Amino acid sequence: MTTVRIRDASEYPEAARRLFELSKAWFGYDFVEPPAMSRVMAWDPGFGGPHGRAMKRAMGPGEFTRAEKEMVAAVVSGVNACRY
């Protein structure tokens, strides 16, 4: 049971809904509803905006591929015992 009510995408302002389209492109997956984390991060664009940009900068291809970094992200989440 989540601590807060995760709003549907339709409850967000237009600017946030445009971000959900970017999120869909990032994951390359057509979600029925954007992932809960995307909707959480869209709640406060002043935080979610730079946080998302930092994530994309870290995850973008460089010395390591995006796929390799997804694996790093998965093991970090595992160490943090995060099921999400």
Next chain:
Amino acid sequence: MKEDALWYEAASVVGITNALNVVADGLPAEILPPPTEPGDEARAVFDEIRAFYGDMPAPFLTLAHDPGYLADFWGALRHAFDDHALTRRLKEALAFAVSLTSRSRFGTALHLGQMRRLGVGERGVMEILGVAQMFSSYSKIADTLQLESDMGAIAPVDRTPVPGA
């Protein structure tokens, strides 16, 4: 990263990295000094370890109190880190991220050194540091709000059999 084999391999790296870090950070040499005169069996393993790392990480010295255990532990670690489906370079990056996330000063320093030794530059180090930091953030945000996983459908299911079956 669709094949399960890659994830089994990554899990072995995470597990054995944590095992080494537990001894290194929790049982320093001043608490349990290594044997003063390790026997031939332990010395043969030490030679392999030095060749693998270019150095001798301290916790292996502690494990030499039981040379048979040292040999088996080293065998598992070596197998986990060798190039198989994943490269050793990526495995050192995974171990660095795991050590950083679990606050192991020993593991963070060891695997950072190994990444550099294997040719990872400062940009690559910052990439892994950034991923570890950002996903530590997402993890805690998800936990604080007790979000339920809704991303599982993204991953394809691997139906290939167990090796050797």
